[in-house]
Amino acid sequence: MRQAGYIDRARFAAPLLLAMTFCIFLTRPALSHHSFTAEFTAEKTATLTGTVTQVWFRNPHVRYLFAVTNAEGDEEIWDARGSPVVWLARKGWTKTSIKVGDVVEIYGFLGRDGRKMLSIMTVTLEDGTVFVDRVPE
Amino acid sequence: MIAKTVCKLCLTCLFALPVSNMAAEADFAGRWMVSLQDQKRTLVGLLELERSEDGWTAFLEGGPAQVEIDGNRIVVIADSRDVRGFVFDRKLVGSLENDAMSGTYQQIGSAAQKEAPGPWHAEREVAVAAADTTPKPVDITGMWTATQELDFRKYTMALTPAGKEWLENYLPYYDQPDVRCTSIGLPAIATYSFPFEIIGSENRLTMIYEYSSKVRRIWLDGRQANKFMPPSRMGHSNGRWEGSTLIIDTTLLDKTVRDFRGELISENARIEERYSLSEDGNTLSAVLTVFDPDNYARPPVRRRRWVRKADTEIFPYTCDPDSFYLTMYEDGEMDMYIERTDQRF
Numbered sequence: 001m002r003q004a005g006y007i008d009r010a011r012f013a014a015p016l017l018l019a020m021t022f023c024i025f026l027t028r029p030a031l032s033h034h035s036f037t038a039e040f041t042a043e044k045t046a047t048l049t050g051t052v053t054q055v056w057f058r059n060p061h062v063r064y065l066f067a068v069t070n071a072e073g074d075e076e077i078w079d080a081r082g083s084p085v086v087w088l089a090r091k092g093w094t095k096t097s098i099k100v101g102d103v104v105e106i107y108g109f110l111g112r113d114g115r116k117m118l119s120i121m122t123v124t125l126e127d128g129t130v131f132v133d134r135v136p137e
Numbered sequence: 138m139i140a141k142t143v144c145k146l147c148l149t150c151l152f153a154l155p156v157s158n159m160a161a162e163a164d165f166a167g168r169w170m171v172s173l174q175d176q177k178r179t180l181v182g183l184l185e186l187e188r189s190e191d192g193w194t195a196f197l198e199g200g201p202a203q204v205e206i207d208g209n210r211i212v213v214i215a216d217s218r219d220v221r222g223f224v225f226d227r228k229l230v231g232s233l234e235n236d237a238m239s240g241t242y243q244q245i246g247s248a249a250q251k252e253a254p255g256p257w258h259a260e261r262e263v264a265v266a267a268a269d270t271t272p273k274p275v276d277i278t279g280m281w282t283a284t285q286e287l288d289f290r291k292y293t294m295a296l297t298p299a300g301k302e303w304l305e306n307y308l309p310y311y312d313q314p315d316v317r318c319t320s321i322g323l324p325a326i327a328t329y330s331f332p333f334e335i336i337g338s339e340n341r342l343t344m345i346y347e348y349s350s351k352v353r354r355i356w357l358d359g360r361q362a363n364k365f366m367p368p369s370r371m372g373h374s375n376g377r378w379e380g381s382t383l384i385i386d387t388t389l390l391d392k393t394v395r396d397f398r399g400e401l402i403s404e405n406a407r408i409e410e411r412y413s414l415s416e417d418g419n420t421l422s423a424v425l426t427v428f429d430p431d432n433y434a435r436p437p438v439r440r441r442r443w444v445r446k447a448d449t450e451i452f453p454y455t456c457d458p459d460s461f462y463l464t465m466y467e468d469g470e471m472d473m474y475i476e477r478t479d480q481r482f
Contacts, residue, residue: 039310042223042247059456060315079464086331086347086452109221109249119221135220135249 039081040119044110048078048118052102057095059084064123066104080106082120082133093131098123162206163188165233171197173229173242173257182289183438184213184259198291198438199426209233214245216292220285220330221249222397224292229257236261250285272378275414278337280451281421281443283330288440294400300432307399311465312480314370314393318456320349322370322393324408324425328439332449342376342383350454355385362389368404383412392482395427395437403431419445 050068062082067075082088098104105124111117123131169184185196186204195204195213202215213229225248231240238259244252296304314321327333331348342355355376362373366389373389387408395402406429413422425439465471 040222042221042225042249056457056460058460059454060318060458060461063460084348084454086454089452109223 039111039115039117040109041112042109045108045121046110046118047105047107049103049105050078052098052100052104053077055095055098055100057085059086062088062120064098064104064106064120066106076116078106078116078118079111080108080118080120080123088131088133091132093133097131098125102126162208164236165193165206165211165238168262169238169259170262171229171238171257171259173227174255175244175252176255177252178284178286180289181287181440182291183262185435196295196435198289198440199433199435200291200294200437211238211240215289217290218292218397219248219250219290223248227252227289231257231259270379273381274378274383275381276337276418277383277412277414277421278335278342279445280332280334280449282332282446282449284442284444285330286442287422288328288442290439291437292396292398294395294437295434296400297430297432297434300401300434303401303432304399306480307394307401308477308480309397309399311474311477312394312399313397314481315349316461317458317481318349320351320370322351323353323372323387323390324402324410324427324439325393325396326351326371327410327423327425328396328441332451333443334451345451347451347454349456355383367391372408381413383410385410385412400437401432402427403429405429405431421445 048066048068050066052064052066054063054065056063062085064080064082066078066080068078070076088094103126106118106120107122107124108118108120111119120133122133125131165186166188167186169186171180171182171184173180173182182198184202186206187194187196193204193206195202195215197213197215200215202213204214205212209232211229211231211233214226215229216224216226218224223246225244225246227242228245229240229242231238238257240257241254242257243254294300310316320326326346326348329346329348331346333347334345336343336345340356340358342357344353344355346352351371353371353374355374357376359375359377366373368389368391370391370393372387372391374385374387376383376385378384385408387410388406390402390404390406390408392404393402394400406427409426409428411424414420415422421443423441425441427433427437429436462471465474
């Protein structure tokens, strides 16, 4: 466990297959405008496992693109969005915490209308390190 | 004899009941301070109840709320937006007795910030005593960490036709100033969950916000802005002490949006902030009111509370809109974005 202070390492270790089945149903409408009040839905969450292909550890929002293999064996790129840098950095989640090539399991709220997006709640690395993106209490 | 008495009693009840209901209903009218407790925090807000020929209307913190009143019973449903961006309702059910309301409330709909059901009560708003205006400044300088106390975070506001027209064409994902790294400014910046610092000088207070690294000066000497100073989203602020409350008036504002919904705030807006310090000096509370009759039929109100913490630091806030533009480019949306230039400022 690389980062002290992060919790719940075991809870997010498994549900990969379940995540794959989600992918079958989730396709992004071509060129749809993001004309929604909120980009994500609070009703649906998902846990997806994939390989990080791009990292933006910058404001206004931290973003990770990661490649997920769906149930049909096809690769899909998902867009995981995190809180502003300062919120994460304060908890020890920095630019180098999650890197391109890392295999990650990301748990979060799903994008609306089938967009391949996750609003990050946790990111779990292969070594069990868990980063938690929690709203202020 | 007995039958006659019973009949008389029934008739009395039949006629008396509606009369007493009407009297109780009328008593709901007015301005109330609502206080609501879940397990983590206490929220406070201004509830206005009005009756017209069409029935009752309610406004919480300046924004419309659903209301049902029956006898001495009341149900109020008001929307809110949590810190993660999810919109939900709070439903307050209660009754009026002895000129005070009380009952229970619960969160309706999905939100990331879960609230446990809890009690609420309301008392009539007490006008601030005009006598206690002798300035008694208190020391509010220091680093302040935001809490989630007080603020209902009311989502929809009572808009004018012009305000509604603006909102109909607003697309937060594309038009929100923050997504392209230009600061949203006041009043939103003062209500975000980031720390800020207050520095005191002889004639001013300087506020440094972590969010978007913005700075503002609150002039305590009554000065006007230089006549060539351009409007900005931090505006020109004059502060004065009324008792131990710091009242800040801000004008010379540039166009911005009130919050993530995208309701417009015009250049003609005036923002009033009232800051007060707890007796132990460790808790700072504020009420922010936006006066912008171009866009709002009623002034929107937000509240915030901050605490002093020994380890509070202001982190640097750098911002790069690269990923925002790149995504639009990859999705073939750049032409659409450019055509919407009028929606941005």
